[in-house]
Amino acid sequence: MPPVDNRIFMDHERVLNTHDANSDMASSSEPWSVEKYCERIRVEIVNETSDGMELEFDLIGVEAPIANALRRVLLAEVPTMAIEKIYMYQNTSLIQDEVLSHRLGLLPIRVDPRKFAFPLTKTIGINESGVDCDSEPPGDPKYNVIFELKVKCTKNPTAPKDATEPKDVFINSSVYSSEFTWCPIGDQETELLPHPAMVHDDILVAKLRPGQEIEARCHCVKGLGRDHAKFSPVCTATYRLLPIIKIKEEIKGEAAHLFQKSFSDGVIAINVNSNGEEVAVVQDARRDLCSRNVLIHEELASKVELSRQRDHFMFSVESSGALRSSDLVVEACKVLEEKTRDLRRLVSSVIR
Structure with a gap:
């Protein structure tokens, strides 16, 4: 079976390859196993403030429903x-x-x-007159x-x-x-x-x-x-997919500066090559907000490929102050774990 491209491609007015082949069990020729699935899951801490109230981390190797479940539990089910x-x-x-x-x-x-x-x-009972x-x-x-x-x-x-x-x-x-x-x-x-x-x-x-x-x-x-x-427990709990910017053809001179201005600050840098020419290079794709403004310019659209990594989620969690953001993520995972156990018990009781 040929390898599946795990990227979502961003065209001028369309988003391509949105089908999630990883979660479609029928598309795989190999039997699915929990052990193999868990082996490819990674969590990488990107940044945490000194007081622990803000946390940025990457969740890699899962599908959108799982990432979104973690986000929703953080918002609504961590006490x-x-x-x-x-x-x-x-x-x-x-x-x-x-x-x-x-x-x-x-x-x-x-x-x-x-x-x-x-x-x-x-918390409070009501007396016979209907008053607290x-x-x-x-x-x-x-x-x-x-x-x-x-x-x-x-x-x-x-x-x-x-x-x-x-x-x-x-x-x-x-x-x-x-x-x-x-x-x-x-x-x-x-x-x-x-x-x-x-x-x-x-x-x-x-x-x-x-x-x-x-x-x-x-x-x-x-x-x-x-x-x-x-x-x-959180002020915000958000995620977005990892942006990928691939320059297919060298962009020089004034076009390089136009290319740089088409992205968010810090995404594209201007370097000088061996010939003394200014050339655009990708400095930090994580900063890109995926506005796709670069595709407006016809002279640049064909020289770049914009995509997002389908199974790489960049999380941002800001605690409201009761617990550190890292503790909230751990508690959210515990809630998810308990939910899966409850579901397993319910399914087991039906299929007996």
């Missing part, structure tokens, strides 16, 4: 902790209770969700993390007479996420290290003026992004 119930004792700000509660619920929290269990019952319970429950250290927000705006007695900025004239004119105080439950003081906190201290929650105040206690629970976006 995190988020504010679920808010007990509003005082809110005299201009923001309505329900709008303020929604804003608080979206604040990212730095706490390891693996140390908690999913809530098995409703009259008093705040104490919380359970296995299920909850509790934060308290208590801030009041007053006039600044030491403010200069000519001051006009609210931050100078008033005290606590702006309420930031740094105002939240963690309230340990049970043995959480020693069990949760480092202590839970807001991921960012500079998120603006509300603005107050003298006499206005906010007092609330926020109960966090473990949840999934598929239930609510506030539980999504």
